[in-house]
Amino acid sequence: MNQTVKAAIIGSTGYGGVELIRLLASHPQVEVTSVISSSTAGAPIAEGYPHLTEIRTDILDDVDPALIRSKADVVFLATPPGIATKLIPSLLAEGLKVIDISGDHRLKSRSEYETWYKKEPAEQQYLDQAVYGLSEVYGESVRGIDFVSNPGCFPTSALLGLIPAVKAGFIDLSTIIIDAKSGVSGAGRGASLGTHYSELNENFKAYKINKHQHIPEIEQVLSDVAGQKVLTTFTTHLVPMTRGIMSTIYATVQGGHGTEDFISLYRNYYEGRKFVRVRGNGIWPSTKEVSGSNYCDIGFSVDERTGRVTIISVIDNLVKGAAGQAIQNLNLMMGWDETLGLNFVPMYP
Ligand SMILES: NC(=O)C1=CN([C@@H]2O[C@H](COP(=O)(O)OP(=O)(O)OC[C@H]3O[C@@H](n4cnc5c(N)ncnc54)[C@H](OP(=O)(O)O)[C@@H]3O)[C@@H](O)[C@H]2O)C=CC1
Numbered sequence: 001m002n003q004t005v006k007a008a009i010i011g012s013t014g015y016g017g018v019e020l021i022r023l024l025a026s027h028p029q030v031e032v033t034s035v036i037s038s039s040t041a042g043a044p045i046a047e048g049y050p051h052l053t054e055i056r057t058d059i060l061d062d063v064d065p066a067l068i069r070s071k072a073d074v075v076f077l078a079t080p081p082g083i084a085t086k087l088i089p090s091l092l093a094e095g096l097k098v099i100d101i102s103g104d105h106r107l108k109s110r111s112e113y114e115t116w117y118k119k120e121p122a123e124q125q126y127l128d129q130a131v132y133g134l135s136e137v138y139g140e141s142v143r144g145i146d147f148v149s150n151p152g153c154f155p156t157s158a159l160l161g162l163i164p165a166v167k168a169g170f171i172d173l174s175t176i177i178i179d180a181k182s183g184v185s186g187a188g189r190g191a192s193l194g195t196h197y198s199e200l201n202e203n204f205k206a207y208k209i210n211k212h213q214h215i216p217e218i219e220q221v222l223s224d225v226a227g228q229k230v231l232t233t234f235t236t237h238l239v240p241m242t243r244g245i246m247s248t249i250y251a252t253v254q255g256g257h258g259t260e261d262f263i264s265l266y267r268n269y270y271e272g273r274k275f276v277r278v279r280g281n282g283i284w285p286s287t288k289e290v291s292g293s294n295y296c297d298i299g300f301s302v303d304e305r306t307g308r309v310t311i312i313s314v315i316d317n318l319v320k321g322a323a324g325q326a327i328q329n330l331n332l333m334m335g336w337d338e339t340l341g342l343n344f345v346p347m348y349p
């Protein structure tokens with residue numbers, strides 16, 4: 001008989017949490033038994049999200065580790081930075097499996113976290129314990145463990161687009177530039193000056209230039225893969241669309257490799273990993289082609305004139321960039337097929 005796992009979601013009323021609810025509704029081996037909110041406990045979740053009417057009749061629970069343990073085996077945290085740091089020690093002590101979607105446990109250095117997030121870091125033992133769940137790269141380390149730190153949305157697209165080339169020495173590590181764009185759901189459900197309609201509509205803007213909290217996350221992983229310190233230039237832009245991330249990556253090619261060499265390298269690296277689709281020569285991915293799905297699509301062009309490669313990597317920030325990859329990690333933690341409950345065809349158009 002197939003094993004079923006009971007799941008709780010802290011931060012159920014945010015975009016990441018509500019996407020977990022949507023995706024888990026069709027997972028064959030997970031039942032969501034507790035949806036949790038710190039500010040609206042006691043209210044039906046469908047009150048804030050009428051699209052869930054008659055799909056989820058739950059009343060939101062309060063954040064209470066013992067209550068969560070009485071209802072669930074695994075807990076997802078889709079909470080703003082600084083919250084998971086405080087909650088996870090007691091959730092792990094209750095014997096729960098934990099998947100942290102926030103950035104609180106991605107950086108292994110406490111001082112780096114403090115510098116980039118401007119918040120009190122988690123205790124070192126929890127940073128050491130958390131396995132960074134970039135599924136296609138570190139999936140084997142996730143199998144059977146209890147605590148996963150889910151990657152950031154931008155790092156997921158940038159790293160999947162870069163790692164095979166970095167590992168194989170196809171690019172000069174000192175030349176990497178990542179030019180990234182995100183839909184506005186990446187900023188969460190809370191309203192803010194920067195994300196309200198008249199600020200965003202028919203506008204295109206860069207933000208957090210050279211200060212984005214995903215810079216040290218990307219550099220930490222690239223350095224790990226390369227076996228030497230790697231620095232990058234990473235710039236984020238807000239696009240007037242709801243979902244999607246596109247990372248356009250530039251680097252100087254080493255070893256005289258052409259576009260077809262990059263395609264073969266990436267196809268070999270991601271062989272058997274269903275959620276990374278490497279495009280053929282001249283077939284560029286767009287965000288709509290992965291929307292609502294757990295896919296990361298990647299395309300390449302080497303410019304023989306400049307000696308640089310352009311790599312385009314797209315994901316849905318709420319799926320492969322958050323809830324979808326978190327479920328992929330749960331599947332790996334449980335020793336299941338990593339694609340379970342995630343076989344969504346992208347929504348197109
Ligand atoms: N949106 C995205 O595309 C991605 C987001 N992430 C990360 O996931 C996390 C959630 O993001 P997102 O869903 O967009 O954010 P939202 O702002 O949409 O949601 C945040 C959620 O956290 C809850 N929350 C706030 N304060 C607390 C608290 N003290 N204790 C418990 N719960 C709390 C909120 O509900 P309430 O206040 O009622 O408790 C709400 O449900 C963030 O860390 C974000 O960086 C990662 C990848 C992609």
Ligand SMILES: CC(=O)N[C@@H](CCC(=O)OP(=O)(O)O)C(=O)O
Pocket residue numbers: 081101102103152153154182183184185186187213214236238
């Ligand atoms: C569009 C937008 O604002 N996106 C957010 C992504 C937030 C996120 O996922 O970051 P952590 O999980 O690392 O906190 C940003 O750029 O900060």
